[in-house]
Amino acid sequence: MSAIFVILEENGGHISRISWEALAAGTALAEQTSLPLHAVVIGSSTEALAAEAAAKQVAAVIRIEHALLNAYTPDGWTSALHQFLTANPATYVIFPHTYQVRDYAPALAARMNQVLIGDVTGIAAGPVFTRQLLQGRLNGSYKHASDGPCFVSVQAGAFRADALAVGSASVTTFAPTIEPSQIRTKPGAPFRASAQTVDLSSAPLIVSVGRGIKEADNLPLVQDLAAALGAELAASRPICDNGWLPMERQVGSSGQTVAPKLYLAVGISGAIQHLVGMKASQCIVAINKDPDAPIFEVADYGIVGDLFEVVPALTEAIKSAK
Amino acid sequence: MKIVVAIKQVPDRDAPVRIDASGKWIEESGLQFAMNEPDAYALEEALRLKEAQGGEVIVLSAGPERVGTTIREALAKGADRAIHITADDLGTRDALGVAKLIAEAIKPESPDLILTGLQSEDLGLGQTGVILAELLNLPHASLILHVEATGTGLKVKRELEAGWFQEIELPTPAVLTIQSGGNKLRYATLMGIKKAKTKEFRAVSAADLGQSSAPTVTLGQIALPSKQRSTQILSGSAKEAAAALVEKLKFEARII
Incomplete structure (x- = not known):
């Protein structure tokens, strides 16, 4: 019988938060389609992960286990899941949209002559899958148009993990056949580039700067604003890519995730990779020249204008208000 | 080392976007286009590898005629030759x-390395490189x-989430998708722009590659997009808007 399979990912010995969100997306699809919902864990030792998953309301939990799945490799994961999905026909295969999934799910889908619908933010009746286009400036509605399994990955924060119901599911094990020669890449242990000296996650006030600042020489404008507010200075990826501010000040999916009392975004358009790192902030202020910039979708207060005029005026206004 | 870099031309990030009459894509007339930024970093990495190791950099792009300007830019930056997959129906x-x-166009070249940006700035699928590897069995x-380059293959630095990294070793030939920020991008020089005009620029039509299948x-x-929060836009001059914002932050949001 066909089913919905949700592929869960491990983080720090537990099922990751975004994996539970993927399971929530799977639950929504199960309600819409009346298909059974199965959770899948992968690795060389998956008993504890499977037990965590089995405590949720799912029809079954499958452990895909093999000694060569000890560390993540795209070859190992693709081969194991391909074998599993060949033996167990799926209607939907749901993933959390993580760096790991981005690394292998497109290959897995292609091996089954399918295309992953990636980074999905919503699932409507049909089902119709919503994902963002043009760095968040537009939404696109995607449909699956094939008899094979539909592969979907869901964006962090798009579905509510806390709404998952408890259950007690049966656990089975699937043993794929993998030869050492099939694993062509050799992964090293994860490391941090250097000790983080800036902990943006504990800063109550953050002034964050983006591409709109145009050049490094203009940074004192936002540094003055941050100083007047008593805020930490942060940045979107391009600023750090250019070396204008150190990487440790980067907010977004590849940098830090923050939720301060105030997040003041200056010249940041609000690509999704940035928004996922700051949209939980209590109060968001955006200053941007483009009224259609996606940052305004999440902002509480906005000023549409030239930051080179607005920021100095704001710095002065804050100084005199204190 | 023979390196193929797959690049994409995308709408310029500052270009205003308007939904076209079909409601399925944006109005492209009058739109400015540019090289997809992560692809520019892939090209940069390829050029640096060539400068260090010797070899050849072949730039490849698919799309309508306008894509030619982005290919010329890559040649001007230092790519040795170009393949343009001409297609109006991408x-x-x-x-x-x-x-x-792209895989069909790459096959006869048998490169040691295929590089592409990790994702495009328009569709943002982030899949092309990974699918290419699967199709080419690399x-x-x-x-x-x-x-x-390590002599037997490659050692690469991979970005993980939340400030973590990982080193990976893999044999060549291989496919890598490049994250932005690893290098400083070069500009095309006047000499480079002049030289680009004499470099090999081969066009191959999508029809000749014979790869048409119904999309899945x-x-x-x-x-x-619909708004997630209701935004109060503070209008007026810069000074008025700034004063209004301070009022709001002080008395409404009670943050400062």
Whole structure:
């Protein structure tokens, strides 16, 4: 019988938060389609992960286990899941949209002559899958148009993990056949580039700067604003890519995730990779020249204008208000 | 080392976007286009590898005639020759359909390394490189910031989430998708622009590559996103707006 399979990912010995969100997306699809919902864990030792998953309301939990799945490799994961999905026909295969999934799910889908619908933010009746286009400036509605399994990955924060119901599911094990020669890449242990000296996650006030600042020489404008507010200075990826501010000040999916009392975004358009790192902030202020910039979708207060005029005026206004 | 870099031309990020009459894509007339930024970093990495190791950099791009300007830019920056897959119907193909075209065009070149940006700034699928690896049956690594040739293969630095990294070793030939920020991008020099005009620029039509299959995923409508919060826009001069914002932060949000 066909089913919905949700592929869960491990983080720090537990099922990751975004994996539970993927399971929530799977639950929504199960309600819409009346298909059974199965959770899948992968690795060389998956008993504890499977037990965590089995405590949720799912029809079954499958452990895909093999000694060569000890560390993540795209070859190992693709081969194991391909074998599993060949033996167990799926209607939907749901993933959390993580760096790991981005690394292998497109290959897995292609091996089954399918295309992953990636980074999905919503699932409507049909089902119709919503994902963002043009760095968040537009939404696109995607449909699956094939008899094979539909592969979907869901964006962090798009579905509510806390709404998952408890259950007690049966656990089975699937043993794929993998030869050492099939694993062509050799992964090293994860490391941090250097000790983080800036902990943006504990800063109550953050002034964050983006591409709109145009050049490094203009940074004192936002540094003055941050100083007047008593805020930490942060940045979107391009600023750090250019070396204008150190990487440790980067907010977004590849940098830090923050939720301060105030997040003041200056010249940041609000690509999704940035928004996922700051949209939980209590109060968001955006200053941007483009009224259609996606940052305004999440902002509480906005000023549409030239930051080179607005920021100095704001710095002065804050100084005199204190 | 023979390196193929797959690049994409995308709407300039500052270009205003308008939904076209079909409601399925944006109005392209009058739109400015540019090289997809992560692809520019892939090209940069390829040029640096060539400068260190010797070899050849072949730039490859698929799309309509306008894509030629972006290919010329890559040649001006230092790529040795170019392949343009001419296709006016890329929008009707899914990621697998486009990757099949690129794979077919790459096959006769038998490169040691294929580089591409980790994702495009327009569709943002982030899949082309990974699918290419699958179609060409090559090992791959994604979100790569740095590439080092080791004699037997490659050692690459991969970005993980939340400030973590990982080193990966893999044999060549291989496919890598490049994350932005690993290098400083070069500009094309006047000499480079002049030289680019004499470099080999081969066009091959999508029809000749013979890869047409029905898409398994289709994009229906596009729309402006709905707002997640209700934004109070503070208008007036810079000074008035700034004063209004301080009022709001002080008395409404009670933050400062």
